[in-house]
Amino acid sequence: LDYQHVQVPFEITLWIMLASLAKIGFHLYNKLPSVVPESCLLIFVGLIMGGIIYGLNDRSPPVMDSDIFFLYLLPPIVLDAGYFMPSRPFFENIGTILLYAVVGTIWNVFGIGFSLYGICQVKAFRLQDVSLLHNLLFGSLIAAVDPVAVLAVFEEIHVNEKLHILVFGESLLNDAVTVVLYKLFRSFCEMPTIKSTDVFAGVGKFFVVGLGGVLVGLSFGFTAAFTTRFTKDIRVIEPLFVFLYSYLSYLTAEMFHLSGIVAIISCAMGMKRYVEANISLKSHTTVKYFMKMWSSVSDTLIFIFLGVSTIGENHEWNWPYICFTVIFCLIWRALGVLVLTFFVNRFHVNTVTSKDQFIIAYGGLRGAICFSLVFLLPDFHRKKLFIAATTVVILFTVFIQGMTIRPLVDLLAVKRKRESAPTVGEQIHIRFLDHLLAGIEDISGHWGQYYWKDKLEYFNSKYLQKILLREYDQPKSSIVLLYEKLERKHAMELAQAGQLGHSPAQPSFLSSDRTVITDQKLEDTLNPAVLDNIQEILARNLYRIRRTGPAYNRHTLPGDSEPAEQAKEILLLRHKSL
């Protein structure tokens, strides 16, 4: 037996296997995941595992390594989040998200830090040796909402798109703020004296860390898109580039002390549309599937490790400090959301309702990022107290808030996500309105989001697409792509039901008189290439579009009774046209 030789990969594989089997186990009992969020169940499994290890070895089980977390477990989750980020609601609410992420996080850090310092002044609690700086450092790591925890819970409760993007976007973008404040306070702790220039340098760093991350991410994203222009002959390594470049962007950002999370998200969002157009359909399926798989495994491992790391003797228990930490976390977040939303609502027509505000405040879950940061703290005599407080806050938010948020959403009747995807008609209208509003903004001289979106779109189609797309001369509009996707799905359904045949093709005589009216309306807002595409599709499929009802019905088998009717109709039409 030569265990040592294979130990490292063997143990990694076993951990991943345990995580996957745990996931299967939960889903075997359908009722369990509908009541308790998966993250809670996984932490619970971790606690049991940790207990077993502790019992067998009689010493604390190994703590989740911060390096492993930040270098290997976090990137897949963030990449997945960035790649599948719904870009429209994200950019529509980018102002609000940034306000919550930057101002909100700073508010929380200082709020929690100063109030805990106040608690430390009470003599009865025996906490007088915890300095203000240490409290602020603790505040900086405990204030940040965790994207992994938020994603795990919010993916299951299906709140409306805007609410989801507000909480989730904040949890992703606050990374830049957390990184800066955490490193700032940590270096202050080690400095003998703090000058005012240091404080100003810290403020300047916000922009460097955040914007630097965006820049690193976008440059890697565009390089990735550019690379996939040349993979036509070796389709099989296409998916690799998506992963390699995103990961490189994360590592590069981390290397320069920028925000890795912001970098990988910008990279994923930047490359997505170009890469998707360049790579083959199968490569795309692989990319999407593997991303989901990877993030799902990372997510599972993180929660299990969280559970395992909780067990042991790393904790110093001090009731007042721990209880007040939980209370202050809740209070300051609630206050912050209320105050910030008040300002946000003054400048927006589409306001954040009070129900939404409650869910935003309540959905501020803490998770593995805090946990890893607290273990990265420099050694000082109260570190174990901070570890204990962080663990309690994480368990409290994940278990209590995570488990009660679904009933609360039901109770408050928070607006849910719409179930169906937007129809082609809706999409056309949204595009139409976008162009219209961009024109209005241009004329009125108000440079709002539509104006910038239009400018960006122009820049994209004028320069970026020519550089980054393989077949840039025939760019397809998103509507055409959506149509093709629906068509493929339909084809697969037909093939599975064995109902595949030859369509009554090219009834072009029909299209000519029917599309005239639409043409005049669309011609002003859509460019000719898009229009040609749409016309071609309509011409090709108008017969089927008319009878779209039974064709797309999922509950009846298509073609049960109509073939004779259909055939007759085609014949009649043919006769007419000849």
Add this chain to the structure above:
Amino acid sequence: LDYQHVQVPFEITLWIMLASLAKIGFHLYNKLPSVVPESCLLIFVGLIMGGIIYGLNDRSPPVMDSDIFFLYLLPPIVLDAGYFMPSRPFFENIGTILLYAVVGTIWNVFGIGFSLYGICQVKAFRLQDVSLLHNLLFGSLIAAVDPVAVLAVFEEIHVNEKLHILVFGESLLNDAVTVVLYKLFRSFCEMPTIKSTDVFAGVGKFFVVGLGGVLVGLSFGFTAAFTTRFTKDIRVIEPLFVFLYSYLSYLTAEMFHLSGIVAIISCAMGMKRYVEANISLKSHTTVKYFMKMWSSVSDTLIFIFLGVSTIGENHEWNWPYICFTVIFCLIWRALGVLVLTFFVNRFHVNTVTSKDQFIIAYGGLRGAICFSLVFLLPDFHRKKLFIAATTVVILFTVFIQGMTIRPLVDLLAVKRKRESAPTVGEQIHIRFLDHLLAGIEDISGHWGQYYWKDKLEYFNSKYLQKILLREYDQPKSSIVLLYEKLERKHAMELAQAGQLGHSPAQPSFLSSDRTVITDQKLEDTLNPAVLDNIQEILARNLYRIRRTGPAYNRHTLPGDSEPAEQAKEILLLRHKSL
């Protein structure tokens, strides 16, 4: 700048990126890969890289770590090989493959070992200090044909299926023999005296290492299949299990000093059909794609590392020893193939032609396995000579043989692989003949391959499928699966061409009189469930099967002219039937 923090993942990612970019680079010039095999180009890139590193640092570039090779780079390639192994030709030629792999490798080891020992006795060469045991040890590592190198070259030249499986199967299965002989001689080198019992124990080990590998592999494979029974609700982690279980089988086998390569191949071949039936279509695409991607990257990295490791000061140059090594490798392999094939041809009707024999002998490429094994040798004063000889043999076989094998195949007019996939009709006939031959073998009392195949198939459908498949009550025959695959492909083509419509469904009145004759023939050999499936499909699609010509033609768009005809015909048939 904090490079140390991200160094490990950053450098790994950069190497993979370099490998992928090199691959893209070659394929940009279409002429290059058609003359020079990719493996040669990659080694060349590696040589340049190594030269640069050597020039900059003024010391030998790092040598490929044997652990990294055996634990991380080799498994993906072997998994890919095992998973996509064409099982029918493999099992049809298993006897010949095993003969080449076991007897052939032993023949080569002892042939090369003893003749090199003979060379060492010539005083002028100054090699008298190399003992017989060291020569045999060297023979054991240089004799084995390398699956990675063989795959890289043979994938590009498309020889016929039988020839391909003979060379490739040998290269995979000789791992068990190589492992045993290499470890045996290495332990002999360290022993003071060798007893005869040790030699017998060594012979016994062959069976333990080989069969043990098969056993470990199959048990993990069946566990994987069993696990995928329960993944219906979390499709997204399905592909993971294929990779996890295969990798675990490899690591477990290595841990117990069994043959990891044999284990992972058995695992992949054992799980394939059950896993494919259990997992979703998209998971399956992901599995296939990712396996190909991973093996392709590993393969690229191995050849680049081979090139990098060649540069440096690890070599002791001795002209006679190195030249004779190359010559003996060629001679003993050629002799071995001739002698073994003589015996093989005496017992087979379908003989191995002399052209095939030449290609088998000539295709005995050495690669990274030899290279890793020679670096794993215990330190002794002539190790650098062995390293030099191994490097030369690898470069000679990969460059000279690898580059000339394609012109030779053309020159000799070796039978090529058939381009088209077998039709449904051919598949039905092959099945029919299988059943017929199994019956003949049973009656004549000759228990040949068809008898055993039939028994295995019975065991599979009686027990294994019930345990391992999720929906075991409706197992689908391979013909039905093939048909469904063709149907899906066709649907996708139609969807892409925009020619999707509703077929003239269920002309069941046609099927009744046309399938009667076939029924009587098939009923005896096929079981009722399969028959029902085929009948159902025929009934559903007979209309389309008759006009299959234009429908599957890739050069004309379907449905260009016939819709009216088709519609008319349907109407006529309907009228008749009503």
